[in-house]
Amino acid sequence: MGATGLTIGVFDSGFGGLTVLRELLPLVAGSHCVYLGDTARLPYGSKSRETIVRYALSSARFLQRQGAQLLVVACNTATALALEDLRAALPIPVVGVIQPGVEAAVTACREVGTAGEVLVLATQATVESHAYARACATLALKATEKACPLLVPLVEEGWICEGTLDEETPGEDGGASDAARAFVTAQVLRIYLGEALRDAPESRALLLGCTHYPLLRTEIERTLAELGRPLRVIDSAQATARAVERVLSEQGMARGDRADVGDATCEFFATDSVQKFERLGPRFLGRPVGKVQLVDLGG
Amino acid sequence: MGATGLTIGVFDSGFGGLTVLRELLPLVAGSHCVYLGDTARLPYGSKSRETIVRYALSSARFLQRQGAQLLVVACNTATALALEDLRAALPIPVVGVIQPGVEAAVTACREVGTAGEVLVLATQATVESHAYARACATLALKATEKACPLLVPLVEEGWICEGTLDEETPGEDGGASDAARAFVTAQVLRIYLGEALRDAPESRALLLGCTHYPLLRTEIERTLAELGRPLRVIDSAQATARAVERVLSEQGMARGDRADVGDATCEFFATDSVQKFERLGPRFLGRPVGKVQLVDLGG
Numbered sequence: 039m040g041a042t043g044l045t046i047g048v049f050d051s052g053f054g055g056l057t058v059l060r061e062l063l064p065l066v067a068g069s070h071c072v073y074l075g076d077t078a079r080l081p082y083g084s085k086s087r088e089t090i091v092r093y094a095l096s097s098a099r100f101l102q103r104q105g106a107q108l109l110v111v112a113c114n115t116a117t118a119l120a121l122e123d124l125r126a127a128l129p130i131p132v133v134g135v136i137q138p139g140v141e142a143a144v145t146a147c148r149e150v151g152t153a154g155e156v157l158v159l160a161t162q163a164t165v166e167s168h169a170y171a172r173a174c175a176t177l178a179l180k181a182t183e184k185a186c187p188l189l190v191p192l193v194e195e196g197w198i199c200e201g202t203l204d205e206e207t208p209g210e211d212g213g214a215s216d217a218a219r220a221f222v223t224a225q226v227l228r229i230y231l232g233e234a235l236r237d238a239p240e241s242r243a244l245l246l247g248c249t250h251y252p253l254l255r256t257e258i259e260r261t262l263a264e265l266g267r268p269l270r271v272i273d274s275a276q277a278t279a280r281a282v283e284r285v286l287s288e289q290g291m292a293r294g295d296r297a298d299v300g301d302a303t304c305e306f307f308a309t310d311s312v313q314k315f316e317r318l319g320p321r322f323l324g325r326p327v328g329k330v331q332l333v334d335l336g337g
Numbered sequence: 338m339g340a341t342g343l344t345i346g347v348f349d350s351g352f353g354g355l356t357v358l359r360e361l362l363p364l365v366a367g368s369h370c371v372y373l374g375d376t377a378r379l380p381y382g383s384k385s386r387e388t389i390v391r392y393a394l395s396s397a398r399f400l401q402r403q404g405a406q407l408l409v410v411a412c413n414t415a416t417a418l419a420l421e422d423l424r425a426a427l428p429i430p431v432v433g434v435i436q437p438g439v440e441a442a443v444t445a446c447r448e449v450g451t452a453g454e455v456l457v458l459a460t461q462a463t464v465e466s467h468a469y470a471r472a473c474a475t476l477a478l479k480a481t482e483k484a485c486p487l488l489v490p491l492v493e494e495g496w497i498c499e500g501t502l503d504e505e506t507p508g509e510d511g512g513a514s515d516a517a518r519a520f521v522t523a524q525v526l527r528i529y530l531g532e533a534l535r536d537a538p539e540s541r542a543l544l545l546g547c548t549h550y551p552l553l554r555t556e557i558e559r560t561l562a563e564l565g566r567p568l569r570v571i572d573s574a575q576a577t578a579r580a581v582e583r584v585l586s587e588q589g590m591a592r593g594d595r596a597d598v599g600d601a602t603c604e605f606f607a608t609d610s611v612q613k614f615e616r617l618g619p620r621f622l623g624r625p626v627g628k629v630q631l632v633d634l635g636g
Contacts, residue, residue, distance in 0.1 A: 077383065078383070078384065080383070081380075084376065084377070084379070084609055084610050085377065085609070086609070187490045187493065187494055188487065188490050188491065188494060191486045191487050191490050192487065194486065195486055195487060218524070218527075218528055219528060221524065222521060222524050222525055222528065225517070225520065225521050225524065226521055228517075229517055229518060229521065310383055310384070310385070311383050
C-alpha cells in the first residue's frame with residue numbers, strides 16, 4: 039500500500055498494458071499499483087466471450103485480494119467483451135481502455151473543426167470485435183478499423199528506432215543493424231497506413247487501439263508526415279490514465295499532494311512466461327520492472 | 338474412411354500443420370485424413386509441459402474417436418513436449434515433426450561431405466525448448482537455433498511473392514502493392530538469416546523448424562543465394578510425410594496401388610476460429626479446405 043493508502047489494480051492479458059501503467063504512474067503519486075499479466079491464457083483475442091469474462095473475473099478478483107480499490111482493464115479484448123460483467127460483479131470502479139481513447143478522438147476531431155472520422159489501428163481480434171467502431175458510433179464519430187498483425191511482433195522484437203532513421207536500403211551484409219530493423223518497421227507502417235488512408239481518406243485523427251502501439255508512436259507520426267497526412271495521433275494509454283485520474287477525483291479517492299506522498303510504487307504478477315515479462319516489460323513501462331511474481335489462477 | 342480403409346489423424350495447435358498434410362496427401366492415396374487444429378488453446382508455446390501433454394492427449398483421443406489408426410503430431414511444441422506421453426498412451430503409431438527433419442538434416446550435411454552443422458529456424462517457443470538442438474545432438478549434429486518471431490505473422494498476412502521480385506524500394510504512395518509487401522518479407526529474412534549465419538558460419542544446411550515456414554521456402558532460398566550462402570533447405574513437413582510413409586510400410590498399413598484407390602480424402606476440425614482456418618487454410622494446404630467443423634474439447 040502506498041503513502042496515500044490507495045491501491046490500484048491494472049490487468050492485461052500480457053505485458054502490453056504496462057504502457058497504460060506508464061502513463062498512470064505520474065498521475066497517482068503516493069499510491070500502490072498492482073499489475074497482473076494473465077500471460078498463461080493469452081491471447082484473449084481468439085477466445086469466446088464467455089471464456090474471456092471468466093478469465094477477466096478471476097484476474098480482477100486476484101487484484102482485489104491484493105487490495106485494489108480501483109481496477110484498470112488495460113486490455114482491449116477484455117474491455118470489449120468483459121467490461122460490463124466486471125462492473126456488475128465488482129464493488130470497485132472499473133476503467134477500460136476503449137471509451138477514454140474514443141472520447142479523446144472525438145475531442146481531437148472537433149478541434150480540427152469537422153465531425154471528422156477516426157482511423158483506429160488495432161490487432162485482428164480487436165478489429166473483428168468492432169468494439170471501437172461501436173463505441174465511436176455512440177458518440178456520432180465514424181471510425182475505420184485497420185488490423186495491423188505485424189506491429190505487435192515488431193514491437194516485441196524491438197525493431198524500433200527512436201532516433202533519426204537513415205532510410206537507405208540496408209546493405210548486402212545481412213543488414214542486421216538497428217537501422218535495418220527500423221527500416222523494416224517503417225516499411226510495414228507505410229504499407230498499413232497507406233492502405234488505411236486510401237480506405238478512409240476523410241480521417242482526421244488516428245487512434246492507437248492496442249497497448250503495444252504507443253511504442254511505435256514516433257514512427258507512426260513520421261510515416262503519416264511522409265505520406266502527407268499528418269493526422270493527430272491519440273494514445274489510448276494516455277487517455278485511459280487521465281480517465282483514471284478523473285474517476286479517483288469523482289470518487290473522493292484522489293491522491294494527496296505529490297510533494298508529500300512520493301512516487302507511486304509498483305508490484306508485478308504474471309500467470310506464465312515471467313522471464314519474457316521481465317525481459318520486455320521495461321521497454322513498455324519505461325523503467326525497470328524488477329522481479330515479476332508467478333501466480334496460478336487455474337484453468 | 339478412404340478406399341484403402343486407412344484413416345490417418347493429423348494434429349496441430351493451429352492450421353500450420355496443414356503444410357505437413359499437404360506433403361502427406363500424395364503419399365497416402367486412398368486413405369482418409371482427419372485434421373484437428375486445436376485453435377482454441379493455441380499458442381502451445383507459452384504453456385507448461387503438463388498442460389501441453391493434457392491438450393495433446395485430448396486432441397489425440399478425439400482423432401482416435403474419428404477412427405485414426407496412425408497419428409501425426411504436426412506441431413513442433415507438442416512434438417517437443419508430448420511425443421513420448423502420446424506414444425505411451427496411444428495404441429497406434431505416433432509420428433512427430435522433429436526427428437524426421439533432423440534425420441534429413443544429417444543426411445544433407447553428410448552429402449556435402451562434412452560432419453557439418455545445421456541452422457534451425459523456428460518460433461521463440463521452439464527455440465527456448467531446445468528440442469531441435471537436443472535431437473541433433475543425439476545424432477552428433479551440431480545445431481544453431483534461431484528464433485524468427487516475425488515469420489509466422491508475415492506468412493499469415495500473406496506478404497509473400499512466389500514470382501519474380503522487384504527489389505526496388507516501394508514508392509511514396511504507401512507502397513501497398515504485392516511487391517512492397519514481399520519486399521518487407523525479403524528484408525526480414527535478410528536480417529534474420531544474416532544474423533544467424535554470422536553466429537553459425539559453419540552451417541551446411543538450414544532446417545525449417547516451424548510448420549508455417551515452408552510457405553517462405555522460395556524467399557529463404559533466394560535470400561541465402563543473395564547472402565552468398567546457398568545452404569540446402571530442409572523442409573520438416575516433407576521429411577515428416579516421408580517418415581509416415583515409412584511407418585505405414587513397416588506396420589503393413591501401406592496404401593494400395595494409387596491407380597486403384599484414388600486420391601486421399603480429408604476432413605477438418607478446429608476448436609475455435611473456424612473462419613480464420615477456412616480463410617488461411619488453403620494457402621497452407623495448397624488446395625481448398627472446404628467446411629471446417631467446430632469441436633469442443635473442453636478447457
